[in-house]
Amino acid sequence: MAGNKPIVLQTEALTKNFGALQVTRSVSLNLPHGCRHALIGPNGAGKTTLINLITGQLKPDSGRILLGGEDITNAPVAARVRKGLTRTFQINTLFPDLTPLESVTLAVCERENVAGQFWRGLSSQQAAIDEAFDILEKLRLADVATRNTRTLAYGRQRLLEIALALATKPKVLLLDEPAAGVPKDESSMLFDVISSLPEDMSILFIEHDMDIVFRFASRIVVLVAGGVLVEDTPDGVRTDERVREVYLGQAHNG
């Protein structure tokens, strides 16, 4: 438990080396139900690697990952998604020639295991279409639901990536720099939408913009050289001398 909230996702002493390079050093994290946690750290600290380990894109050398108390350390990526663990990527992974409604409907069908039947007739997939539209509405994408994805502003394309992740009905959502490449004035709107996602969903996001991190995170995990330096509230992190030295000082200077 964390406070009175049950822990949904847990890593225990997760470790990963790339050859001689220790990229993840005994990382133990707890994500409580409904959390909004940020994962920060200098370039190369191992943030994306940690997400890749949690989601199964990479296998740890040692340590364990528990989802709802179940050991998923060796579960394939797709099995983790079915159990409610979903991520987005730093880079755009969308189908540019589909509309948002088509993409999200396909993702809903995929979850329901009826994707193969999708093209047989849209009318038979009304429930999936309705669900997809609901998701797009939640992400403020309803007005562009039937436009070609390639014509959308980049910030809205990033929201569509989150919409696709939501179609898997995640309990835990991992967002790897959801605002990467998005102009500053749009990134705040994007995080407004993220913070309005269902309260029972646990969210861990990687973000470099400290204004955004301090505004939207309820807790912050600071990763340095593959290990957790500090995990604390935004106020605790802001005033932590070690963080100022290794991360914030560096960011402010450059």
Ligand SMILES: Nc1ncnc2c1ncn2[C@@H]1O[C@H](COP(=O)(O)OP(=O)(O)OP(=O)(O)O)[C@@H](O)[C@H]1O
């Ligand atoms: N597949 C790989 N093989 C070898 N080294 C890798 C591999 N993936 C990442 N690395 C190295 O591991 C370290 C951590 O990389 P990672 O991408 O996890 O850091 P990060 O904190 O996400 O960085 P950034 O903020 O720049 O995205 C870096 O030194 C990187 O070069």
